Structure formats: structure tokens, C-alpha cells
Amino acid sequence: MPVTLKQLAARAGVHPSTISRVVNRDPGLRIAPETRARIEALIAETGYRPNGVARSLKLRQTFVVAVVIPDVTNPLFAGIFRGVEDVALTRGYNVILCNTDNLHQREASHLESLHARRVDGVILASATLADPSVARLRQLRIPFVLVNRYSDTRHAFVGSDDLLGGRLATEHLLSLGHRRIAHLAGSQKVSTALLRRRGYLEALKRAGLEPDPSLIVDGGFTEELGARAMERLLALPQPPTAIFAVNDMAAVGAQTVLARRGLRIPGDVSIVGYNDVPLVSRLHPPLTTIRVPPVRFGQTSAEILFEQLETGSASSRRVVFQPELVIRASTGAPG
Amino acid sequence: MPVTLKQLAARAGVHPSTISRVVNRDPGLRIAPETRARIEALIAETGYRPNGVARSLKLRQTFVVAVVIPDVTNPLFAGIFRGVEDVALTRGYNVILCNTDNLHQREASHLESLHARRVDGVILASATLADPSVARLRQLRIPFVLVNRYSDTRHAFVGSDDLLGGRLATEHLLSLGHRRIAHLAGSQKVSTALLRRRGYLEALKRAGLEPDPSLIVDGGFTEELGARAMERLLALPQPPTAIFAVNDMAAVGAQTVLARRGLRIPGDVSIVGYNDVPLVSRLHPPLTTIRVPPVRFGQTSAEILFEQLETGSASSRRVVFQPELVIRASTGAPG
């Protein structure tokens, strides 16, 4: 049922190339008005749509980009995707979404598949530090931009100042009078976690405090891992009076175990999260957190990607947004 | 840089078709072991990957499916996407994600684009009742399955029993002793909203109660719209003692205005939501809601879609899951 150029040409009594030029509005096309009308009528009648696959083959462009993220189920990444789709749409692009679950293996296999499909570019939100997948992307000469997390500083990147964010969160806690501030750290293989931790350490140092290694506990980005890390902290001889969690979900996990132990927030321990994902403002208590603009991440990274596609040359633009501390009821003066 | 079959063939001193057969492991291929070895070495050396676009053109299959949803930012739809991606991966498929924002125009334009790209199938989670887009899909002969919402009963569909869900929610409220139960209804153009409302009405009728039209207020699926609807309810001469919201976000919106007015939940008014999206269990108070399995929605719909792709014939299978009432602290006996 899908009509082809050749069939149309036969019915219109012209050569396929002529039809092609009218559907593509070739500006240099000189054509008799009646012929054009005949062709246009036929197009309307048959509902002809050029076969995108054939077009892509000929044009060496697929008009598809891919977004690779750890997990759409995480509102941060969902927001990023929205951002890129919104700008991709305006350029006539569609976007393939790939979830990696933070598995290198899965990330790599997605990339091979995307390469085979000849996507025009990829936006990678799942990069780790010195990520081999990023090297692969370069090797394959696939235009790409890193978002939220970076791999190293040579590549196009859009995200926010996680170092500052870590400092903001910690300084807030310090200003409330906390001295034993713990950090629920994420994997140090990802830039965001690394920088937030560094920001935490910097803030402590600026305040003249010696960081206590036992207060920095490697957890992860999930509720489950945040909860486990919190439990380890509570087992300490002298538990912290405040927590800075690497992200909101870890903070929520910590809240849960605190509540189970009958500890009050912020009475007994204050908590600050990171990202300000939906609904954390409605938790019990509402979570103090660091706000970042996920949709703008997506939009900006897409714009940089398309810039590369248009100029045909890789960019190493880095745009970093300022994170913002939003103070809610989960933080207060130490008991 | 991307190698082609022809280039490989030249270097290997064989015909392109021979290479093609070895990469595709053509079972009927008789080949000298040494030739095969030479070719395989060349493939490994050059990192050759068949051009997927050319393959698609020849095979008339793109190995791409699309998921069309209102908004990924909504965890329900994000979950559905995860489900379909998981099974698509096992079949070597990639998936394009499209957001419609519940705009018919945007839905239609996405569909045209997907058709032009010749995607192998689509999973549609944004259908309205008697949706023209669904008709278009049939007309274009694109295999598809509806998920969560249906358009009419002739098409493949996977979702849950929203009628039952609506009854469950309402009966729970009734069993607590509520008599003035309001319903924050969603758009009656979508099956889920329509059925949940019908379930609500049925439960009332079974309890021998006459539904009060002023207690059914058309809101929408967002926090904002839920809030507005709640305000209208509070302006009533005799406000309700309980609310059944069409989804969790609307319920959250209602909670907000209740809190602003100093009304206690569930002391003054009870609330039940729908979907059990992440974090509503951690709200203040934790939200009673109806749980549905979004990831299974996605998985199942993908399986049905692939079934169609394999058999080459449209299916009208309908699989509906049982929703589950999960009782939390937002509901209690009327004050």
C-alpha cells in the first residue's frame, strides 16, 4: 500500500526525479504549472510519503538521534529526555531512548546498535569518568554531547556545577550549626558524585573542620543504597547530626531508616538531598535539596548536538548551570 | 571511515555477496575454511558493521518500534517505556520515544513522522476514546497496540481494570463510613478516566447512594488541575468528606489546597489517588491509592506487538491486570 516514487511517476507520466523535486521543493526546479498541479494532486490523492529509509541511505543522514541514560524512571533523566525531544522535534528529528541501568555492558551494547543504525548523534547522560564508551563514540566519529555527568573535560558537556552544589548543601548545614555532617556519597566513578563530595570537603575545610572519613559512606544513587548507608552511619559510636545525600532518592532512603529508628527530622538529624525531583517538596518533612534544571540540560545539549551536525565538526563546548539551594523543612539547627 | 561491504570484498578478493553471507551466518553457505577465516579476520580488523539503513531498505524492516505517550515525566509512562524497552532489547530492536502532551495535533504529527520512518510498530499510550490517530494507524497498516488507555475494544490492548479500580477506591471510602464522596474526574475522552468514574458511580449505587453531580468535578491529570478542582469542591455549601482522585498527581494537588486551608487529612477529608507512583507512599500523609503495574504494561504490550510482527497479522488481544487497593494514612473515618 505504501506508494513509491516510481509508481507515482508512472501514473503522472513523468520521471521519478521530477516528483522527487516537487516533494522536496527544489528551489532550482523549473516546471510547468499544470505538471506541478497534476503531481501535487496525485500526491494528495495517494497520501504519498517518501520512504525515510531510502532517503536516509541516499542522504547519509537518518534524522534520528539517541539519548542514552541510566533510567527513565528517574525524573532527572526523564526531564533531560523531554528537553532534547522538544528541540529535536523542531528540527524534524526523532529520538531513540536507551536505558543502561548504569551497566557498562549495556551501555556499550546500546552504542554498537546505535552505530549500526547510523544515528546522526547521541546525547549521553550515563557517562562515567574516563568512560570507554565515550572513547568508542569518538572512535566511531559519532557526534555526541555529554549531559549531567562528564567523562573528561575535552568533550561537549552540559550540566551544573556540582562542586558548588556540594558546597552549597554543606555550607547550609554548617550555617545551621552542624559540625558532624555526614555524606552519603555516590559512586566515585561518576563526575557528579565525585564533585559533590569534593564540594562537601571544601566547605568543611573552609569552615576549619577536619573531615571525618567515617562520616563519608559510599552508598549509591538509589533509595535502597541510601538506606543501607544510613544504617551504617547510625551504627557509629558518634552518629552525625546532619546528612548530605548525593541525590534525592538516597536522601529518601535515609529518611526511611531514620523514621524507623524513631529519630526526628530535623530534630535529631537534618537531611539535604540533590536534584529537587518532583514530590520531594511534599515529603514528610519536605526535603531541603539542590535544584538543577533537567529540561534545560536536555534542551541545551540538543542544541549543541545540532550545532555539531550543522557545522560538521565536533565541539567541546561546556555549559554549566548554577545549582540552587532550596531550603525546606528537613534541615534545622542540631538538637 | 565506516567500511562497506564492497570495500571489504575488494580487500578480501571475493564478491560482496559472499561477505554478506558470512556476516549473516547464512546456513546454506558452502565456503572454504580459509576463505571464511580471511573474511572474518578482515571483519575483525576493520570493525565492520553492516549499514543498518541499507539493510532496512532491502529487508523492508527497520527493527525500530515507537512508544507514544503523553509525557515521560509522568512515572506511570516512564515505567511503561521501561517495560517495552526491556523486551525490545531482547529482540534486537531499538525504540523511539514520542511525547504528545495529550495534544492530538502533536500525536498526529508524530505518527506521520513515524510512518515516514517506516517503524515496524507502535505502542500507543496516549489514545483517547475513538481516537482518529488510531484510525490512522489502521489505515497505514502499522502494527500497534494500545496500552493503559484504549480507543475502542477492537484493538490489541493492555491495561488494568479501571472500572474495578474506581470501585475499589470508592468502596474503601464507603467502608470507612464516608457518604459524601467527591470525584476529581479526568478528561472523559480517555478510557481510564471514564471507567474510574463509572466505577465510582457503580460503587455508590451498590451502596444505595444517589450520586451528587456537584461532587463530580472535571479536573484533569495534573497537580495544578487537581488543585483547582479541589477548590471548587471546597466552595460547595456542603463539601465532601472524602475525595477519589483520577490519579495521584491530582490527589497531590488536592492535598496541597487542603493543607493551605488548614484542613486535616484524613481528619477532615480523606483522599485516595490512583497509580501508586513513586514517593506518594512518602507524602504527608502517605497516600492511599490504587496500584497498577506499569512495567508489566510495557512488557506485555511489547510482547503482543512482536507477536503481530512475527505472525504478520494484527491481533486484538486484550490483557487486563487487576488493580490493587493500597491503604495508607490519607484515608480514615469521617470526622
Add this chain to the structure above:
DNA sequence: CGGCGTTGCACAAACGTTTGTGTTACCGTG
């Protein structure tokens, strides 16, 4: 009226695969 510049198209190659059908050389058999 010859030549030239347009106008309005047609031609054909190319994009990179897949696959049904040759075709050659060789081996074994009677």
C-alpha cells in the same frame, strides 16, 4: 533564417545491502 538561451523535463548513477540464480573447476564414477 541561423544560432542561442531558456524551459521543462528525462537519464542514470549512486547510497549499501540481500538473495535467487548462474558458473566454473574439480572430483568421482562407470
Add this chain to the structure above:
DNA sequence: CACGGTAACACAAACGTTTGTGCAACGCCG
């Protein structure tokens, strides 16, 4: 030694476009 069979490939068409170039026919000018 002729013949059939098979092993190991080569050939070529096709998938549906795009685009540089070719080429009639026509009108116009000197």
C-alpha cells in the same frame, strides 16, 4: 574418457530515494 555432481563462489537485480547532467523543443534576436 565422458559425464554427472558438487563445492565454492560470482553475478546482478532489487529496495526507494536524490541529484548532476543531458537533451529536446521552443522562442527570440539580429
